Amino acid sequence: xxxxxxxxxxxxxxxxxxxxxxxxxxxxxxxxxxxxxxxxxxxxxxxxxxxxxxxxxxxxxxxxxxxxxxxxxxxxxxxxxxxxxxxxxxxxxxxxxxxxxxxxxxxxxxxxxxxxxxxxxxxxxxxxxxxxxxxxxxxxxxxxxxxxxxxxxxxxxxxxxxxxxxxxxxxxxxxxxxxxxxxxxxxxxxxxxxxxxxxxxxxxxxxxxxxxxxxxxxxxxxxxxxxxxxxxxxxxxxxxxxxxxxxxxxxxxxxxxxxxxxxxxxxxxxxxxxxxxxx
Amino acid sequence: xxxxxxxxxxxxxxxxxxxxxxxxxxxxxxxxxxxxxxxxxxxxxxxxxxxxxxxxxxxxxxxxxxxxxxxxxxxxxxxxxxxxxxxxxxxxxxxxxxxxxxxxxxxxxxxxxxxxxxxxxxxxxxxxxxxxxxxxxxxxxxxxxxxxxxxxxxxxxxxxxxxxxxxxxxxxxxxxxxxxxxxxxxxxxxxxxxxxxxxxxxxxxxxxxxxxxxxxxxxxxxxxxxxxxxxxxxxxxxxxxxxxxxxxxxxxxxxxxxxxxxxxxxxxxxxxxxxxxxxxxxxxxx
Numbered sequence: 039x040x041x042x043x044x045x046x047x048x049x050x051x052x053x054x055x056x057x058x059x060x061x062x063x064x065x066x067x068x069x070x071x072x073x074x075x076x077x078x079x080x081x082x083x084x085x086x087x088x089x090x091x092x093x094x095x096x097x098x099x100x101x102x103x104x105x106x107x108x109x110x111x112x113x114x115x116x117x118x119x120x121x122x123x124x125x126x127x128x129x130x131x132x133x134x135x136x137x138x139x140x141x142x143x144x145x146x147x148x149x150x151x152x153x154x155x156x157x158x159x160x161x162x163x164x165x166x167x168x169x170x171x172x173x174x175x176x177x178x179x180x181x182x183x184x185x186x187x188x189x190x191x192x193x194x195x196x197x198x199x200x201x202x203x204x205x206x207x208x209x210x211x212x213x214x215x216x217x218x219x220x221x222x223x224x225x226x227x228x229x230x231x232x233x234x235x236x237x238x239x240x241x242x243x244x245x246x247x248x249x250x251x252x253x254x255x256x257x258x259x260x261x262x263x264x265x266x267x268x269x270x271x272x273x274x275x276x277x278x279x280x281x282x283x284x285x286x287x288x289x290x291x292x293x294x295x296x297x298x299x300x301x302x303x304x305x306x307x308x309x310x311x312x313x314x315x316x317x
Numbered sequence: 318x319x320x321x322x323x324x325x326x327x328x329x330x331x332x333x334x335x336x337x338x339x340x341x342x343x344x345x346x347x348x349x350x351x352x353x354x355x356x357x358x359x360x361x362x363x364x365x366x367x368x369x370x371x372x373x374x375x376x377x378x379x380x381x382x383x384x385x386x387x388x389x390x391x392x393x394x395x396x397x398x399x400x401x402x403x404x405x406x407x408x409x410x411x412x413x414x415x416x417x418x419x420x421x422x423x424x425x426x427x428x429x430x431x432x433x434x435x436x437x438x439x440x441x442x443x444x445x446x447x448x449x450x451x452x453x454x455x456x457x458x459x460x461x462x463x464x465x466x467x468x469x470x471x472x473x474x475x476x477x478x479x480x481x482x483x484x485x486x487x488x489x490x491x492x493x494x495x496x497x498x499x500x501x502x503x504x505x506x507x508x509x510x511x512x513x514x515x516x517x518x519x520x521x522x523x524x525x526x527x528x529x530x531x532x533x534x535x536x537x538x539x540x541x542x543x544x545x546x547x548x549x550x551x552x553x554x555x556x557x558x559x560x561x562x563x564x565x566x567x568x569x570x571x572x573x574x575x576x577x578x579x580x581x582x583x584x585x586x587x588x589x590x591x592x593x594x595x596x597x598x599x600x601x602x603x
Contacts, residue, residue: 211389212419214407216484217436226432230423307423309466 103276111281121269122261129289131262132251139186140247147191147243148236151198155232156224182254182262189246197239201232234308237301244293248286333401335488335520336363336386341395343381355381357546358395361539365487366518370531372583373541373550374590379524380416383490386522387411399488412481412519414494420465420476426452427461429476433484451479454513471502475509482513489519493526507534507563515560528583532575533563540582543589551582 085105092104115125122128205228213227255264263282270278338361345353355378363369371379384390385397388408397404420429431448452458455475465473495503507530514521525531531538535555541547557571566572
C-alpha cells in the first residue's frame with residue numbers, strides 16, 4: 039500500500055542540504071531586494087525627469103501637471119476636502135456605483151452564461167440578442183450603475199459561457215453515473231469548473247466597473263471621482279486630474295488584491311504553480 | 318482458429334443476465350459528417366457477479382460497449398438490456414471507472430467519495446461515515462482531507478474505485494482503469510481490485526489492451542475484431558482458481574496455455590488494426 043504514497047516534503051534532512059537551502063534562500067532574498075531597488079530607481083528617474091521637464095513653466099503645468107503639484111493637490115484634498123465634499127465621500131460614491139454594478143453584472147453574467155452553456159436551446163442566437171437589446175435600451179436611463187452592469191456583464195457572461203463549454207466531459211459523465219441530477223451536476227461539477235474562467239474575467243471586469251462608474255459620473259453626477267476629474271479638467275487643473283487618477287489607481291489595485299484573495303480561496307484546490315525555468 | 322468458442326456455462330433461465338447486448342450496432346457521425354460504425358452486430362452476455370474482460374485492438378469499440386451498458390449512449394440498432402430492463406437514461410446500479418482521472422479536483426478525497434450517496438439524498442453525516450469506511454477499504458485512511466492533485470496516480474485510482482463502489486453497484490464498468498499507472502502499481506491495484514470485487518461481487522466489464530491483465534482478473538475474456546464495426550470474435554472461459562494473486566498467476570501452466578489460445582485469436586485482429594493505421598498514415602503522408 040505504501041508503494042504509491044506521495045510523501046510530503048521529507049523532514050529528516052542532512053545538515054549539509056539544509057545549509058545549501060539556507061544559501062539558496064539568501065540568494066533569493068538578495069535578488070528580490072535588487073529587483074525592488076531597481077523598480078524604485080526607475081520610479082525616481084521617471085518622476086524626477088517629469089518634474090525637471092515641466093520645470094515650473096506654467097504653460098507646461100497646465101498641459102502635463104507636475105509631480106510636486108499632484109502631491110500638493112492630494113494633500114489639500116485629504117486635509118481640506120474637495121470642492122464637492124470630503125475626498126472619502128467622493129471615493130465612496132464612485133466605489134458604491136462600481137461595486138453595486140459589479141455585483142449585479144457579475145451575477146447576471148454568471149447566471150446567463152451558465153444557463154446558456156448548459157441548456158442548448160437557450161443558446162439560440164436570437165434569444166441572446168434579445169437580452170442584448172434589453173440591456174441596450176436600458177441605457178436610456180442615465181444611471182451609472184446600469185452602465186457598470188452592462189460593461190461588467192459581457193466579460194463575465196462570455197467567460198462563464200465558455201467555462202461551461204470547457205468542462206471535462208469525463209467529469210460530467212462520472213457525476214451523472216454516480217447519480218447526480220442535472221442540477222446537481224451543474225452545481226458540483228460545472229460551476230466549480232467554470233469558476234476558473236469566471237474568476238479570470240473578474241480581474242478585468244472590476245477595471246471595467248470603475249471605468250463605467252467614472253464615465254457615468256463624467257456624463258452627469260453631483261459627486262464622485264469622475265465628477266472630480268471633470269471639474270479639474272474644466273479649470274485646467276492637470277494636477278487635479280492626475281491626483282484623481284492616482285486615487286483611482288490605488289482603488290483599483292486594492293480591489294485587485296481582494297479579488298486575488300478571493301481567487302486563492304475559491305481555487306485552493308488547484309495545484310500550486312511550480313516555479314519553472316524562465317523562458 | 319477459435320471463431321466462436323461460445324460460453325457453455327450459461328446461467329440458468331431463472332436468473333436474468335446482468336448485462337445483455339443483442340445484435341448491437343453503434344454508429345457515430347464524425348465532425349466531417351461521415352458515419353463511423355464503431356460496433357456491428359455485437360452480442361454480449363454477462364451473468365450477475367461475473368468478471369468479464371474485453372480485449373481487442375485499438376479502435377475496435379471496446380469503450381463504446383461500456384457507454385451502451387451505462388446508458389451514456391444508445392445503440393443505433395439492437396438492444397441493450399440490464400437486469401432484464403432495456404437501458405434508457407443512465408442505468409441505475411451501475412458504477413463506471415474511467416481511463417482518465419474523473420474525480421472532482423475541487424473536492425477533497427472524502428467529499429469525492431461521499432458524493433454518490435449525497436447525490437442520492439443520503440444525509441451528509443451518514444454519507445461521510447460510509448465514505449470513511451470505503452477509504453479505509455481502499456487503503457486511503459488518513460488522506461480524507463487531501464485534494465486529488467496532492468495524491469499520486471495510483472491513489473487517485475483508489476479514490477475513483479471507492480467513489481464507484483460506495484454506491485454498491487451491481488454492475489461495475491471499467492474502461493482501461495489502470496492503463497495510466499506504472500507496472501508495479503498496476504499489479505498491486507489489480508490485486509486490490511479482486512479483493513474489493515469479492516466484497517460485493519458486482520458483475521464487472523473490464524476493458525483493457527493488456528491480455529495478461531485480462532486473463533489474470535477475469536472469469537471470461539471476450540475478444541473483439543478490429544474496427545470499424547467491431548464485433549465478438551471469440552469468448553474464452555478462464556477456469557483459473559480464485560483467489561488469485563495477479564503477480565504470480567502468470568507463471569501457472571494453465572495461464573500460459575490460455576494466453577496462447579487467446580493470443581492466437583487476438584493476433585490477427587491486432588495485425589489488421591495495425592495495417593489500417595499504417596495505411597491511414599501512408600495515405601495521409603502521400
